[in-house]
Amino acid sequence: MRVINVIVKILTLSGAFLKGFWEQLLCKIMGAPVENKKIFQWNEMAGHIEHEPFPTAAKSFWFCFLSGFMVFLAGVILALPGVVALYLGSTGVMKFFGLACIGNAAMMFTNIFPSIEDALMMWEKFKTMKTGAKIVLAPAAAIMYVGAYAETWGITFLTNHAIFALMFFI
Numbered sequence: 001m002r003v004i005n006v007i008v009k010i011l012t013l014s015g016a017f018l019k020g021f022w023e024q025l026l027c028k029i030m031g032a033p034v035e036n037k038k039i040f041q042w043n044e045m046a047g048h049i050e051h052e053p054f055p056t057a058a059k060s061f062w063f064c065f066l067s068g069f070m071v072f073l074a075g076v077i078l079a080l081p082g083v084v085a086l087y088l089g090s091t092g093v094m095k096f097f098g099l100a101c102i103g104n105a106a107m108m109f110t111n112i113f114p115s116i117e118d119a120l121m122m123w124e125k126f127k128t129m130k131t132g133a134k135i136v137l138a139p140a141a142a143i144m145y146v147g148a149y150a151e152t153w154g155i156t157f158l159t160n161h162a163i164f165a166l167m168f169f170i
Contacts, residue, residue: 081098126138
């Protein structure tokens with residue numbers, strides 16, 4: 001599991017680095033002490049920041065959600081001009097620009113989920129939340145929890161690249 005995760009993080013270095021950057025910034029904003037400031041490590045924490053647990057369920061949830069959402073937005077911002085460039089311009093430079101943008105967007109989309117440690121911490125604290133908040137946030141928390149395991153096993157890498165490969169056949 002660790003080898004697959006590190007290989008995927010190396011292949012998607014820009015997305016892993018951006019994810020680590022947002023995690024470190026959110027730790028600073030939310031007041032969680034960071035244990036190891038290295039964004040890229042050669043273990044299961046590649047592309048993630050080691051930090052102390054958040055004191056509340058809300059902070060834990062928003063940390064996991066916002067760090068992934070910001071990387072998702074970066075992927076969308078990169079994918080839109082890439083898709084336009086590929087479908088409107090079929091010349092050499094435009095095609096290269098489109099492929100570069102879409103490839104970078106795929107790297108971002110591969111790294112939108114939290115680490116397994118953060119997902120487990122969020123899920124445990126999520127169970128203690130009040131009923132009203134639990135009902136509203138349950139779908140997002142469940143997706144982040146399952147996505148953390150999918151990202152660790154490289155499933156997000158395979159699915160994202162398969163989707164972008166299918167774009168060229170449609």
